[in-house]
Amino acid sequence: MSKIEIDSFEPLKVFLEICNIPHASGECESLREWIKNKALEYGASVTIDSAGNLLAKKGKPKVCLQGHIDMVYVSESESFGIEPYIKDGFLKAKHSSLGADNGAALACMILALRDFDNLECLFTIDEEIGMIGAKNITLDIESKVMINCDSEDIDEIVCSCAGGYDLECKIKLEQIEIPSDYKIVEISTNKDRFIGGHSGIEIHKDIQNAILSICYVAQKLIDDGGILVGLSGGEKRNSIPTNATLEIALRNDYILDIDTSLFEVKNVEFNNMAFVANNLINGLLSVKNGVIDSDDSGVILSSNVGILRQIDDEVYVYIMGRGNKENSMKENIQNTQEILGSFGFASNVVDLYNPWEREDSEFLNHVYRVFKIHNNKVKIKSIHAGLECGILKEKYPNISFLSIGPSIFHPHSLGEKMDIESFRKFWAVLCDILKTI
Template sequence: MQKYKNFEPIKVFLEICAIPHSSFQTQTLKEWIIEKAQKFGAKVQCDTAGNVLCTKGLPKLCLQGHYDMVYVGQSAQFLVKPKFIEREGKAFLCAEDSSLGADNGVALACMLLALRDCQNIECLFTIDEEVGMIGAREITLPLLAPYMLNCDSEEIDEVVCSCAGGYDLECKMSFPSLEITKDCEVLEICTQGFIGGHSGIEIHKGIPNAILELAKVAQSLIECGALAIEFCGGEKRNSIPVNATLSVAIPQEGTAQCKEILERITQGGLGDCVQFKVTKKPLEKQRKTFDICKLLEAILDLQNGVIVAQNTEPILSSNLGILQQDFQGEKVQIEFVVMGRGNQESLMQDNIAKEKMRLEALGFEVELLDYYAPWEREESELLQNVLQIAQKHNPNAQLKSIHAGLECGILKQKYPSICFASIGPNISHPHSVREELDLESFVCFDKILQDVLKRFGAF
């Protein structure tokens, strides 16, 4: 384990972990990156979006990574406390009770060391990738290199040559609020024990979605006479939800049936991974209810998870990531966000049209946000060389198209003459508190990166 603790990229990554940098909260890390780059003799340029371009010499290769992270945890200060662990003879880095930020902090660490050691190199640090590829969408920086190596992949066995596009459907509806006139017992039902995960690379694993599982409970309770008070959940639009909360008022005449449902779900009746906690709450005078039926129909009929697969690999998927509720006067405002991904643009477009038509027929206002096309494979000198070098250090390496979003597709539209490839170490369960970095794979990734830099004349 000590050899990994002394590994220089790990030391730099641990420095990055100490700087909070959740999406939209990245200014301090940005300033730290600029200070380091200037210390290493790089010319630094920034655009109005917050992207940072660092250049030395006459680069043929640009390294690219994003400097925001998906923070999942309970700390209001977005604290990350890394810890080294061993399991089955292998070493990992994870975090205590939060996501780690190896996505994409390990790339930042290697990029900064490359800026220190190389004479001809470009490094592009993009902002807010995890919340809709904002930096890539709004970039205005003048890149010099003809090749770009994205360092945001999460499997050491893969040299990524294409990736999925994505989109968000933001759905809103106002419901009249109603007084609770009956003598009711108020219960709050919260999910617990859900594991979450990345809504792209883990969407095929059948990970339970906390919002959808609690919606099934809500439907059963409503059918037995319960009244909905509040329903919300999710953490990030691009992660499978871990948390969801439902508050209901149960009239006396429906108590027995509702209690039977609640007893079943709190005793693991829906499976070991699907658990709920029920807490009794006081019935406050200001508490109101609303007709939740259209909301439940909308989200339970969503095509959630893998929609289309090819050779067992997902090529079209959807994930309900966020559900929010707000009381506005005499109205209850409901909003939910569905993120879709597709490796074929025609499939994405067809699914958008289908879901939009269905949700609008229910009365929801539906807006398409953050649409970006897939990155399609192209042959290039970069791709050939990266694959050859990767296979030298890891015989299992192969070309792969992934069902996750990378900035390559958007950047390709911005810089059509640049050729792209993507690599990275093994990062399991990103965007969740179970995120782990495989340390041996990180060492291998660094060796591959060093050889690619040499091949393209960076030193």
């Protein structure tokens, strides 16, 4: 795509501007200030609540567009920096996640404030780290209908989504001394083979979990007399892990047989102290991970071991689960805690939000009719990702919700990419909805 073509499509131009502003979860002040100034420039009134959510209003609003300001920033660098490029019709980023989730929505919402009246736009904060903004919102929304712009398939109008929970787990390891006739090796996952992805919408793809993959390696080596020195892995709680590292002491004469296409091995400096890790490894490999239950509509229950951190003799594990049915989700929490407890883990639910149940409405039917004009393949469906609609529905029970968005692949990972043509369709659909609502 040439520069002239990029500049002729305004939402993409605005999105590229957003890429230049730091907005990783928990660090969104600069982007919120930019949004505020743009909204004021386009004649909207702006209100920011104590949680940090921003509401921009023009005229007497008939519809509210909603998106979240933050992104899951995964990078090979410590500092924020997105370098977008286009290849084969997709927008990608060099060495980092792209942030199309939810930057594409933000770009369209800003332009909608410029081009339309009788509109309000809700920009929520820190969605990716527990939907913090939605849970603490205190803003006065006038519209009776809301379009969440956080879906990731141009062929879908989403009418319900999964709830979710974060389980924080901890285990203390017994220290032991490494025999003098042992060596220490470091085994790490090959980043080119562990692609990662969204722990909700991509959980059905059987993407390898780096933490669990390296735990299987550790289990075999411990059975062969190996002794754990250190273990860590994962990037974000809601991402399928791409990185994991195991340090393990092995006998000097031990011949390590490992798949070098999946793992990299190197010797490291000898350390006298190691840990008894049977319960740690066996506990993690005993809990259910990935798709746990599904029906004709797709995945309805899943779990993802997302982060593992070892600090001296203590190991912290963060598991994120999702469920489209409240009862089965809560039952899975209990089952997981019981399994981990039997291996000596202490666990605590640090976040929980219920599913967004389907609601049929004339608003949904109208959006479907408009959408069909631009995309004959569009379907109304439920998804297994978490959206803010469920939480916002509890806050605003008289508002009807639905969710749409462009096609985004592998969000929350280095492989994130957005289909440019779907972005064009999304903007065209959004404009026609705003013209006819």
